[in-house]
Amino acid sequence: MVNLIIVVMALMLGAVAITLTVNYIPADQQVRVEVEELAGERFDKMNAGVARFLEQSRDPSTGSINLVVPRNDIRDDLTAEALFLPRPIGEGEWRVGTATYEGRDAVWVCLAPPASGWSESAAQGLLDNARKAPERARIEGSDCAAATHEPGGGYWTHWTFVEPFERVVAEWIEVAPPAAGESIQVSSSQGTHVRYPFTVAYQAELGDGASSMTATLEVSQDDVTWESVDQWMGALEADVTMTVDGQTEAADGYLRSDRAGVLEGWIPAGAALRITLESQGSAVIDFDDGLMRVQ
Known part of the structure; x- marks a missing residue:
């Protein structure tokens, strides 16, 4: 009986078809x-x-x-x-x-x-x-x-x-601004970029008071002929009136205001620079330390 079972199983296994797929890469x-x-x-x-x-x-x-x-x-x-x-x-x-x-x-x-x-x-x-x-x-x-x-x-x-040259941007260096009316030479051999930040303090009398400031950065190659490189203008007007019981009266007092600005530009090698100021009324400009870097 056992031998018969073994024979039957062998016949069944022999009837099973096994298919293998082999992917061959040359x-x-x-x-x-x-x-x-x-x-x-x-x-x-x-x-x-x-x-x-x-x-x-x-x-x-x-x-x-x-x-x-x-x-x-x-x-x-x-x-x-x-x-x-x-x-x-x-x-x-x-x-x-x-x-x-x-x-x-x-x-x-x-x-x-x-x-x-x-x-x-x-x-x-x-x-x-x-x-x-x-x-x-x-x-x-x-x-x-x-x-x-x-x-x-x-x-x-x-x-x-090969990029034979890569522009190297110099760092900013702190420099003192020129005094009013003074001309200075920044560099005799290299062009430079300068920045001069400042604050203007205005005061104007209420009514029809006004104050203004014009600051100009100028450059010259011969200290005789000057050209404008940058210019900043600002003004404060205090046109204020008061109405009391239907009557218009002049206001009494002052209006004050501070405004920030900057002058900047490129100065050719060997050129002189200066800052000129034109003001009206009570306007005072105060320069911070400037910045300069070689171009």
């Missing part, structure tokens, strides 16, 4: 995908190192980068200061240099092929990655620093333009 396709991903990751690391290297090479006082062009051997400079060199793709080699590209100074990062050349799968992976790079940034040629495409050349160059 080896060359897998290599192509891996190379495309690695190329993107490692070119990004190299280009980030180039950006750090250029910023570290910038003169903080002038914002300029003095780059020798052309050079084919700045990889050691790059790795000493700004980058841990990533592994190249396969048996390739990283090379870094400078050259003129599209009329501008640039740094190039090049992935050179192994002596035996790239395999077909690796070459396709590098081409796939290059298609994702910014237009005209990644060039394939027969040597590093290629400026025009040469399909199948095997040397992949990525270009980064």
Whole structure:
């Protein structure tokens, strides 16, 4: 009886059809995908190192980068200061240099092929990655620093333009304002931007009283001819009347008010500046410390 049951179960199991689906990825396709991903990751690391290297090479006082062009051997400079060199793709080699590209100074990062050349799968992976790079940034040629495409050349160059000068904005420096009627020279060699904040205190007699202030920042190259750079004007009118039991009477007393202002402008190198004041009634101006910075 037991043997009969075993035979029946064996027959049932044999009748069950088991279907397995295996997704097979060809080896060359897998290599192509891996190379495309690695190329993107490692070119990004190299280009980030180039950006750090250029910023570290910038003169903080002038914002300029003095780059020798052309050079084919700045990889050691790059790795000493700004980058841990990533592994190249396969048996390739990283090379870094400078050259003129599209009329501008640039740094190039090049992935050179192994002596035996790239395999077909690796070459396709590098081409796939290059298609994702910014237009005209990644060039394939027969040597590093290629400026025009040469399909199948095997040397992949990525270009980064160099901004040779970055404007450095100087900090504001406190300066005393010139005394009324006094002319001063801010800088004999550099243009400067000046700001002179102030407060005007007005007082006007109620009725038809009024007071006003006009402040002008002027500049001159010869201390004879003066030109207005900035002007501020303000006034207070106290036209006040009173009506008592239907009769209009003049108001008695004073109206007071404070108003803030600023004079500012650009002063050419070697020029003199002065502040002139014109006032009416009771108007008093009080300057705070000014600010100056080199342009």
